[in-house]
Amino acid sequence: MRYSGNCAKDLIVAYIGGGSRDWAWCFMRDLALEEQMEGTIRLYDIDHEAAENNAVIGNKMSAHPDAKARWKYTAVDSLQAALTGADFVIISILPGTFDEMESDVHAPEKYGVYQAVGDTVGPGGIIRSLRTIPMYVPIAEAIRQYAPDAWVLNFTNPMAQCVAALYEVYPGIKAFGCCHEVFHAMDLLCCMLHDKLGVEAQRQDLRCTVSGVNHFTWITSAYYNEIDLFPMFADFCREHLEFGYDETGHSLWRGDPFKCAHRALMDMFLRYGAIPAAGDRHLTEFLPPWYLRNPETVKEWCFGLTQVSWRKEDLKERLARSERLRSGEEPIELTPSGEEGHLMMKALLGLGDMLTNVNLPNRGQITNLPLGAVVETNALFNRQGVTPVMTGDLPGGPLGLVMPHAINQKNVLKAVMEGDKELAFHAFLNDPLMQNVNPWDARVLYEEMLKNTAEYLPEAFKA
Numbered sequence: 005m006r007y008s009g010n011c012a013k014d015l016i017v018a019y020i021g022g023g024s025r026d027w028a029w030c031f032m033r034d035l036a037l038e039e040q041m042e043g044t045i046r047l048y049d050i051d052h053e054a055a056e057n058n059a060v061i062g063n064k065m066s067a068h069p070d071a072k073a074r075w076k077y078t079a080v081d082s083l084q085a086a087l088t089g090a091d092f093v094i095i096s097i098l099p100g101t102f103d104e105m106e107s108d109v110h111a112p113e114k115y116g117v118y119q120a121v122g123d124t125v126g127p128g129g130i131i132r133s134l135r136t137i138p139m140y141v142p143i144a145e146a147i148r149q150y151a152p153d154a155w156v157l158n159f160t161n162p163m164a165q166c167v168a169a170l171y172e173v174y175p176g177i178k179a180f181g182c183c184h185e186v187f188h189a190m191d192l193l194c195c196m197l198h199d200k201l202g203v204e205a206q207r208q209d210l211r212c213t214v215s216g217v218n219h220f221t222w223i224t225s226a227y228y229n230e231i232d233l234f235p236m237f238a239d240f241c242r243e244h245l246e247f248g249y250d251e252t253g254h255s256l257w258r259g260d261p262f263k264c265a266h267r268a269l270m271d272m273f274l275r276y277g278a279i280p281a282a283g284d285r286h287l288t289e290f291l292p293p294w295y296l297r298n299p300e301t302v303k304e305w306c307f308g309l310t311q312v313s314w315r316k317e318d319l320k321e322r323l324a325r326s327e328r329l330r331s332g333e334e335p336i337e338l339t340p341s342g343e344e345g346h347l348m349m350k351a352l353l354g355l356g357d358m359l360t361n362v363n364l365p366n367r368g369q370i371t372n373l374p375l376g377a378v379v380e381t382n383a384l385f386n387r388q389g390v391t392p393v394m395t396g397d398l399p400g401g402p403l404g405l406v407m408p409h410a411i412n413q414k415n416v417l418k419a420v421m422e423g424d425k426e427l428a429f430h431a432f433l434n435d436p437l438m439q440n441v442n443p444w445d446a447r448v449l450y451e452e453m454l455k456n457t458a459e460y461l462p463e464a465f466k467a
Contacts, residue, residue: 005043005091012353015043018086018151020143021097022047022079023054025322027159029061029329030341031094032077036065037338038346039072040355047079048086055079060330070338083143087150092349095143095166096159099136100460102319106312107456108132115441115449118296120285120309123161124219125409126437129289130416131453133165134428135460137420140166144173155352157182157345158363163218164378167363168417171378180390181363181378182345183218189281192266193226193233195251196240203228212281214361214382215370215395217409219286221361221380222402223279224395237279241270248306257306261314265306268295276401285310290409292436354387364392372397377410408434423464 006013022028028047035041045062049055062077080086087093108128109119122128147156147170156179160166167181190207197203205228213225226233240249248265250257257263264284272280272287280287284307288295295305302309328334344360351358362383366373369381369392382393398406412431419428432438433446441449458466 010355011040011042012350012355013042015041015092016090017043017045017092017094018090018154019045019047019094019096020083020086021049021095021160022058022086023049023051024058024096024098025054025319025326027096028058030343031096031345032058032062032065032075033338034341034343034346035075036068036071036073037340038350040350041346041353042073042075043091044076044078046086046090047077048081048083049079052079052081054326057326057330061326061336064329064332064336065338068336068338083146084150087146087154090151090154093147093151093154093156094159094345095156097139099132099139099160100457102312102316104135104457104460105132105315107453109310109312111453111456112437112441112449115445116298117437117441118293118298118302118309119289119437120296120302120307121289124163124286124289125412126289126435127432127449127453129162130412130428130432130435131457133162133413133416134420134454134465135457136160136162137165137169137417138460138462140169141173144170144177147177148174152176154178155349156180157348159183159345161219162413163363164413165417168365168378168413169420171365172417172421178389180383181218181380182343182348183361183363183380184343185219185282185286186212186214186221186223186361186380187342188266188283189223189269189279191251192249192269193228193237193279195249196233196237197228200236200240212382213393213395214281214380215398216281216380216402216406217373217378217413218363218380219282220290220406220409221281222398222406223281224399224402226279234277238274241274245270245274257308261308261310263307267305268307276399278399278402280402283307289437290405292439296437348385351385352387352389357384357386359384359393362390362392364390367392369394370396370398372403373407373410374414377414379410408436420462423462425465425467428465 047055056079059077059079109122119126158181163181170179194205211227248267268284366379384391
């Protein structure tokens with residue numbers, strides 16, 4: 005890496021999971037449109053052909069007439085080849101396949117347990133953690149050996165468990181987790197400002213205190229200029245609670261498995277006095293089955309259960325699109341993704357400070373959550389590094405909901421690292437979504453779900 009004026013040149017970025025048909029393309033577009041950084045992206049993926057396809061697509065983006073930067077993309081066949089000398093490491097992988105995820109999400113339905121996503125908490129999120137953490141152990145070891153000083157950006161879920169595993173294996177790692185879920189609540193506040201005051205605000209214009217764990221982060225204060233937004237938001241929530249709020253006015257949540265009308269968010273704010281800063285699909289999985297009792301209840305609350313069958317069909321389309329982009333049948337379009345990974349990189353290079361939400365081990369930034377647990381707060385990014393913003397105590401109501409997950413996540417990590425199958429079952433049984441399942445049925449379900457993902461589990465979990 006070298007600096008030329010106000011630009012960073014000759015950067016080396018290792019992309020683990022570089023065959024991605026979604027996040028990688030977003031990242032490539034953002035880099036092509038960012039004029040202050042250039043360099044080489046090494047794409048590593050267990051599906052080497054997918055990485056090779058993305059190298060072609062990435063080089064097409066870099067050569068696009070609208071591109072402001074020139075990046076060279078190359079597919080490599082080992083972690084060592086990807087990581088050696090890297091300035092940044094991006095991790096964006098699918099832990100297993102959608103066949104395993106189908107079990108995560110749908111096997112619990114036999115016992116009346118419904119999950120809208122199934123990738124972070126709930127029985128599906130816990131089983132996903134059991135197969136993801138072992139994948140992160142060799143990644144962390146390779147980073148320690150080949151790129152010990154690199155900044156590591158994780159985009160994979162379960163976010164907290166991935167980041168925790170990296171630090172467990174390599175305590176000196178410079179890693180953090182990036183997640184856009186907090187943006188949903190901020191965007192909703194901007195919609196409120198438009199509706200109530202006619203103000204055209206962007207989420208970057210807000211000052212929000214962020215505190216919690218990934219996908220269950222809470223905004224405990226929010227300001228626009230000197231306006232305290234909470235009193236206005238309380239009125240806004242009471243006004244829209246019955247039918248929800250859709251920014252488009254077209255009830256897109258009915259047909260889009262990733263949309264919601266924010267009814268659960270608004271209901272929780274009116275109950276607890278803080279804004280749960282995630283889409284309703286993620287938010288509701290951290291709670292007892294208040295909003296996820298059955299598909300009919302989900303529909304009443306104006307969000308959807310993302311079926312894994314839909315994900316499989318969507319993957320077929322993305323594979324087809326990858327071929328069209330590679331061959332030139334579909335033209336490359338450079339549009340910003342709205343993600344912030346490239347902006348974090350810029351800030352760490354000294355090309356402009358930024359404040360945004362990030363997932364890091366708790367070193368006291370949330371004073372009443374366990375030390376070492378991976379928590380989500382705002383943090384300042386600059387040339388000196390990543391400095392989390394101290395938020396103090398999480399308020400009592402949200403704390404009572406967040407604490408069990410912080411403890412569960414630490415127990416799952418410990419269970420994997422020590423090969424403790426029973427401790428992992430305790431976390432499985434203790435999850436709030438499992439409260440209506442008796443321990444005997446929970447044991448049967450646990451063993452079934454382990455069997456369905458056995459290929460990716462440590463030996464201690466296969467017996």
